[in-house]
Amino acid sequence: MIGAALGLVLMLGSDAWSQDMQSSDLPACARDAATDVVLNDRVLDAMIEAAATGVRPDRQQEKLFIVLQHYLGLSGNLLLVSRTAGEGLILWREDCEPDPGADTHVQAYVSGLTAQQQLALVTYRDLVATFDVEPAASEMPLMPSMEDMVRIPAGAFQRGDGTTAALEAFAIDVYEVTNAEYQRFIAGGGYAEASYWLPEGWAWRESKKREQPSYWNNEDFNAAQQPVVGVTWYEADAYCRWAGKSLPEEPQWDKACRGIDGRAFPWGSEPLAGEGTGQLSFTLPVAVGDMPQTPSPYGVYDLAGNVLEWSGTTNDRGGRVLCGGSGASDSRHVGCGVRSVLLPGISANFVGFRCQQAAAQ
Numbered sequence: 573m574i575g576a577a578l579g580l581v582l583m584l585g586s587d588a589w590s591q592d593m594q595s596s597d598l599p600a601c602a603r604d605a606a607t608d609v610v611l612n613d614r615v616l617d618a619m620i621e622a623a624a625t626g627v628r629p630d631r632q633q634e635k636l637f638i639v640l641q642h643y644l645g646l647s648g649n650l651l652l653v654s655r656t657a658g659e660g661l662i663l664w665r666e667d668c669e670p671d672p673g674a675d676t677h678v679q680a681y682v683s684g685l686t687a688q689q690q691l692a693l694v695t696y697r698d699l700v701a702t703f704d705v706e707p708a709a710s711e712m713p714l715m716p717s718m719e720d721m722v723r724i725p726a727g728a729f730q731r732g733d734g735t736t737a738a739l740e741a742f743a744i745d746v747y748e749v750t751n752a753e754y755q756r757f758i759a760g761g762g763y764a765e766a767s768y769w770l771p772e773g774w775a776w777r778e779s780k781k782r783e784q785p786s787y788w789n790n791e792d793f794n795a796a797q798q799p800v801v802g803v804t805w806y807e808a809d810a811y812c813r814w815a816g817k818s819l820p821e822e823p824q825w826d827k828a829c830r831g832i833d834g835r836a837f838p839w840g841s842e843p844l845a846g847e848g849t850g851q852l853s854f855t856l857p858v859a860v861g862d863m864p865q866t867p868s869p870y871g872v873y874d875l876a877g878n879v880l881e882w883s884g885t886t887n888d889r890g891g892r893v894l895c896g897g898s899g900a901s902d903s904r905h906v907g908c909g910v911r912s913v914l915l916p917g918i919s920a921n922f923v924g925f926r927c928q929q930a931a932a933q
Contacts, residue, residue, distance in 0.1 A: 617780065638918060638919075638920045641918055642914055642915055642918050720745060720746060720747070721743040721744060721745050721746060721928075721929065722743060722744060722746050722870050722871050722872055723741065723742075723931050724739075724741065724742050724743065724744060724824070724827055724828055724870055724931070725741050726738075726739065726740050726741040727739070727832070728832070729826075729827045729830060729831065729832040729834075730830070730832060730833055730834030731826060731830075731834060732826075732830070732836065732907075732908060732909035733909075734834065737823055737827075739823060739824060739827055741930075741931040742820075742824055742928050742929065742930055742931050743928065743929045743930075743931040744820055744824065744825075744828045744870075744872060744926065744927075744928045744929075745817075745872075745926035745927050746861075746871065746872055746873060747799075747860035747861055747873050747874060748799035748800075748860050748874055748878060748879060748881065748924045748925065748926045749800050749808075749811065749924065749925055749926055749927065750796065750798065750799060750800060750860055751788075751793075751794050751795065751797070751800045752797060753800070754785070754800040754803075754811060757811050757814050757815075758783075758784060760814065762810060762811065762814050763777065763782065763784070768810045768813045768814045769806065769809070769810045769813070770806070770810075772806070772916075773807075773809060773810060773916070776804070776806050776917050777806065777807075780917075782807075785800060785801070785802035785803045785807060785919065786802030786803075786919045786921070787801055787802035787921050788802065790921075792856050793857065793921055795859065797859035797860055798857045798858070798859055798860070799857050799860055799874070799878055799879050799924040801857060801879055801919075801920070801921045801922065801923060801924050802919045802920070802923075803882075803919055803923070803925065804917050804918060804919045805819075805882050805892040805914070805915075805916035805917075806916050806917060807919075808882045808924075809882075809884075811925075811927070812925075812927040815927055816929070817927035817928060817929045818884060818928060818929070819882055819925060819927060819928070820883055820884060820926070820927070820928035821883060821884045821885050821928075822883045822884075822885035822893050822895060822911070824928055825875075825883055825896075826895070826908060826909075828868055828870055828875065829868050829872070829875040829876070829895075829896070829908035830868070830869075830908045831868065831870065832869075833869075835908065836907045836908060836909065837876050837906075837907050837908060838866055838867060838868035838869070838872070838875045838876050838908065839866055839867070839868075839876075844866075857878050857898075857922075858878060860873060860874055860878070861873050861874070863877060863878065875895075875896050876896055876906040876908065876910075877896075877897060877898065877906045878898065879896075879898050879923055879924035880894040880895065880897060880898050880912060880920075880922055880923045880924070881894060881895050881896050881924060881925050881926055882894060882924075883895050887913050890915070890916075891913035891914060891915055891916075892913065892914060892916050893911055893913055894911065894912040894913065894914060894923060895910070895911060896908075896910055897910045898922035898923075
């Protein structure tokens with residue numbers, strides 16, 4: 573099914589696709605398959621970067637790219653090939669050998685794609701472009717400091733499952749890191765200085781030739797006081813290191829959101845009154861602090877809604893834990909206990925971060 577649907581589009585534009593495959597550094601077996609759909613994490617990177625230029629699919633289709641990229645990454649950077657000859661989906665390793673063992677990670681997911689989703693994978697594969705637009709210098713603050721943070725005292729707090737946990741005192745950013753703040757990181761050599769990065773993060777940056785986040789030039793997402801999005805875990809970690817901070821561990825984020833009483837939302841135990849089916853009436857990130865009804869008991873903003881936030885916590889499969897939910901989500905999916913997991917090299921237009929720092933007892 574997927575092969576036939578995608579093959580029709582490919583036969584109409586195989587020359588452009590062949591050029592894209594060359595530029596995306598695919599192995600020879602993929603470059604030679606001129607009538608196949610070939611996707612790996614690098615091709616999907618290009619598709620997501622293209623979405624950041626403003627010529628893009630809708631947000632649901634962007635999420636499809638991101639989720640598929642995540643599944644391919646879990647399976648060891650596989651190639652996803654859809655044959656036009658009616659053979660259906662084939663999964664190859666990077667050495668061009670078939671990988672039948674990948675079914676558990678990818679096959680079940682991609683076999684359920686709708687015709688519209690299949691078409692989206694092809695329609696947007698060629699949208700690869702970059703621009704050099706930056707937030708205005710007048711809107712850029714100085715390096716973040718403790719004045720932009722709130723102290724969370726040491727002691728026990730109640731988790732959402734009714735258990736208790738105890739933490740040392742720490743300070744956490746009042747707001748999610750903004751585009752204006754992140755621009756200071758870029759201007760300060762954040763992408764040029766390896767000492768800000770973990771070794772695996774620096775290797776990722778070098779391999780991708782990454783110089784800025786995805787969506788950096790997209791006017792829907794790059795206002796100075798919007799939270800920066802399109803950052804991978806590697807980039808968020810590097811920013812926090814540059815600022816002399818670190819990403820909050822999941823229990824720290826949880827306490828900053830709940831206080832000590834185990835509440836489900838930063839503002840209490842119930843969804844916001846009169847909200848309908850969504851958390852608030854927006855689908856794009858708003859300026860940090862623009863949801864005055866949502867601060868936590870400690871005065872930390874945007875912990876439920878706006879964007880999901882990277883944490884410093886790793887799961888047992890190497891993914892990084894995300895906390896909080898995004899602004900387009902139903903309120904059931906934006907509370908203090910909401911968690912997601914992505915690989916550290918994945919970015920999305922609904923994912924940002926904030927930093928934490930040890931504090932005096």
